[in-house]
Structure formats: structure tokens, C-alpha cells
Amino acid sequence: MATHQATPARDNRTLLLKLSLLACVMFVFAWGLIPVYDALCRVTGLGKLLQPDVVSATPAATLAAPIVLTFDATVQPGLPWQVRPLVSTLKARPGEFVRVDYEITNASNRRVIGQAIPRYLPAAAAEYVKKLDCFCFAQQVFEPGQTKRFPVVFVVDKSVPAGIDSITLAYTIFDVPGRS
CATH class of the missing domain: 1.20.5 (Single alpha-helices involved in coiled-coils or other helix-helix interfaces)
Structure with missing residues (x-):
């Protein structure tokens, strides 16, 4: 064998x-x-996070109690961006359109591309914040040292539960690898 x-x-x-x-x-x-x-x-519905919401035509803001809105931003470690909301807090009534500007600076000497991901606190408030315009809808390209301002336009839905009297809208900015 x-x-x-x-x-x-x-x-x-x-x-x-x-x-x-x-x-x-x-x-x-x-x-x-x-x-x-x-x-x-x-x-x-997971893909709706980075798309504008649809808001039906609404009459003026309701007489509901104002909601305290807080704005924040953090940057992924190592990403050379400085991100700050130009207003840190404000009050708005449900149904009232709100515009807040964020200022972003590329503090490096290289071209950088980043993407913002929104986060809401309390998490239950996310379904009641309807964003119409946001820098988080697309990747942002920055040349060395460049500063840009971006609006965030949204409305807090009138159906927000009475228990939600404050909402924090925070963004975390991430580098888009391989695109810089």
C-alpha cells in the first residue's frame, strides 16, 4: 500500500x-x-438619524410650558476640531421653531473630514425633536485652520410629554477615516 x-x-x-x-x-x-x-x-427606522425630519405646518407655538434646551458638543479624541454651540441654553415652547448655530474650527494644519452624530438627553426626548437643518446630515470637510458656522434648525413636537421639561441636544464629532 x-x-x-x-x-x-x-x-x-x-x-x-x-x-x-x-x-x-x-x-x-x-x-x-x-x-x-x-x-x-x-x-x-435607524437610518432616519442623519436625515431631516418632516414637520407638518403648525400654528404658532402652544401655550405649554417652555422647555429648557441645552446644547453641547464633544470631539472624538485625536480629531483636531474645536466645536461649540454659540448658545449653550435657551427656552422654547413646543411647536416653536428654534435655530442654534454651532461654530467648528479645524485647529490642525491638514484637511479633515468629520461626521457629527446627535444624542438626546433624556433619550426619550429624541422622538420629539424634529430637526429640519443640521450639520449632522452630511460629512463636513475642513481645510487647515478653517472655521465654519452651521445652523441647527428644529422644533420640539407639541406632543412632547409633560414630564420632559428639559432636553439636551449634544453632538459627538468623529473623524471619517480614509477621506481626509
């Missing part, structure tokens, strides 16, 4: 073939996740 002796060259070719096949399968899997993720976002 003859035994088959594997040679190192044959073993290397077999290993290379298996690893190449594994890399191809991983690549196809990663690209296949994109339409699955898009479908998941459409079904669950």
Missing part, C-alpha cells in the same frame, strides 16, 4: 488556495452585508 507523501511545496499551494478562498468569501460576505444593513435601517 503506497502512502501519499505531501511535499512542502504542495502543502504551501494548498494553504494558499484555502486562504485565498477564505479571503474571497469574507469579501463577498462584507459586500453582501451592505444591502442587508440598508434594508434593516429602512424597516426599523
